[in-house]
Amino acid sequence: MPGRLRAPTGRYGGKTAEERQAERRRRFLDAALQLFGDTPGFRSTTVAALSEAAGLSTRQFYEEFRTLEDVLAALHLQVNGWAETAVLEAAAASAELPLVERATAIFRAYAGNLAADPRRIRITFVEIIGVSPRLEEQRLARRAGWVGLICAEAEAAAARGEAAPRDYRLAATGFIGSVNGLLHDWSAGWVDATLDEVVEELVRQLLGILRPPGWTPRT
Secondary structure (H helix, E strand, O other), X not given: OOOOOOOOOOOEOOEOHHHHHHHHXXXXXXXXXXXXXXXXXXXXXXXXXXXXXXXXXXXXXXXXXXXXXXXXXXXXXXXXXXHHHHHHHXXXXXXXXXXXXXXXXXXXXXXHHHHOOHHHHHHHHHHOOOOOHHHHXXXXXXXXXXXXXXXXXXXXXXXXXXXXXXXXXXXXXXXXXXXXXXXXXXXOOOOOOOHHHHHHHHXXXXXXXXXXXXOOXXX
C-alpha cells in the first residue's frame, strides 16, 4: 500500500505550501464528491480517474492521501460537517420557539442541506456502507453524534415541560435510522412526497416519541 509522499515546501505562485496543499485537498474532495457521489461511484473510481477529474497528478494525490478510502473518509466527514453546521445554526436561531416549530426548523435544515445536493445523500447513506471496518466505525461514530444531538434536544424539551422526561437514547437511535432511511428513499425517488412533506412526517414521528399517549405538557 503506497504511503503519502512529501509535498514541496516554500512559496510558489504567490501561495504558501500550506495554501497550495489546502487547495489541492479541496480539488480532490470536490472531484470525489462528483465521482463517488454520482458516476461511477467509490468502488469503480481509480486514483488516476480522481486525479484527472481534479486536474491534478497521481503524484499530487499521494502527497495528500494514502488511498481512495482516505478520500472517502474525509469526504464523509466533510458532508456530515456541512449538515451539522446547518443544524446547529437552525437550533440556535430557533432556541426560543415552541417545540414543534423548533423541531421543524432543525429537520428542515438537516434535510435541506443534504437534499441540496443528491451526491451528499449518496455519500452519507450509500457509498460509505460496507467499505471497511475503519469506515464502518467512522459511520457509526457520526451516527452516534446525531443520536447525541437528538437526545440533547429531547432532554432540553423535557426540562422545559414540552416532552416527557425519560432516557431517550434507545428511542433516538431508532429514530435516526428512520430519518436516514426516509431521506435516502426520498432522494432515490421511492417516496412520492415533497421535501416539506418528508420533514413534516419526521416531526410527527419525533413528537410521537417525545409526547407518548397519556402524557400532557406541563403548563
